Amino acid sequence: MFKKFFRDHPIHKKIVPLFDEFFFFNPMNYYFSWLMICVGVYLNLFLSQxxxxxxFSFNFGYLLLFLGLSMILSSFYIFNKIYDVNERDENFKHIETKYSFEKFELLIKILIxxxxxLLLFVSIINTIVGVLLIICFGICKKYFxxxxxxxxxxxCLLFFSGWFYTKKIITSRFFSLYDIIFLLPYFLFYLSLYMSKINLDNYSNKNFKIxxxxxxxxCTIILVSVxxxxxxxxxxxxISIISITSIGFNFYSFFRFYKKDMVRSLxxxxxxxNIFLMTIFPYLFIFHFILFYISKYYHWHRFELHYPTFLVDSE
Incomplete structure (x- = not known):
């Protein structure tokens, strides 16, 4: 009865438009971006023995760190939606009927x-990293x-955001050349995720042969293996357990190459x-759990889509 109410009751059709603005920020991308912030925190603690x-200890500074970086990143996602037609989704179709492009641009400035x-309340270094993130986005968007x-x-910048703040309040450990060998496997795995994302995005693109x-x-198999x-x-x-439990999905994509394999490999x-990171940062589970089910609720009642989901349709 409870499940049927949330799934079928018509009142939800009136509620979900209130979430349009929230999902205009592309919060589902936080599943990517928060990873490297957490890795920065984890590695600093791990290498400090x-x-x-x-x-379970709560630190308000970390909350501000995640909020500040998430707002800056959301400004990038909104910028992409405005100026790149390929980045627009169903959510954008509803948003553009409510607001003008001038308000979109104002929103970007406010978010930044x-x-x-917020990052200034965390530390000067984290604020500088935030500025570098903005500069990096602008340069890469224009030239690459x-x-x-x-x-x-x-x-890199997200990692150092987590690392530097952890250094400031807990470990006092500076980043050294020796630490690169510990950081490298996380970067390789992170890049493999983005390569899988790009491959999936281009799967149906006739101009992109794969x-x-x-x-x-x-390349994704090599990255995960290394x-x-x-x-x-x-x-x-x-990183050992994350990579060894993930590599099988990349092999399926390589040998069979159905679309469902591409989806699973991402x-x-x-x-x-994210799940293994939750064993280190339990509070991450709370945010992911809420975001996951709000997103399912929104996409089902707004677009009749089962998203996000771990179920992959067979072909």
């Missing part, structure tokens, strides 16, 4: 300003068509990454 696991203001270049720089045994899919190897020799349990490794 603090053995991070189930960290508030995001930087390859999205992986931006994703790589973004992941096929069975394609080198673009092979990520596992480095994690193993570093005795880093987090959503399952991404989910595994």
């Amino acid at each position: 603090l053995n991070p696991q189930f960290l 300003f508030v995001g930087l203001l 068509k390859n999205k992986l270049i931006y994703y790589f720089i973004e992941s 096929k069975k045994f394609d080198w673009k899919v092979l 990520s596992f190897y480095l994690g193993f020799i570093n005795n880093d349990p987090l 959503i399952y490794p991404l989910a595994l990454f």
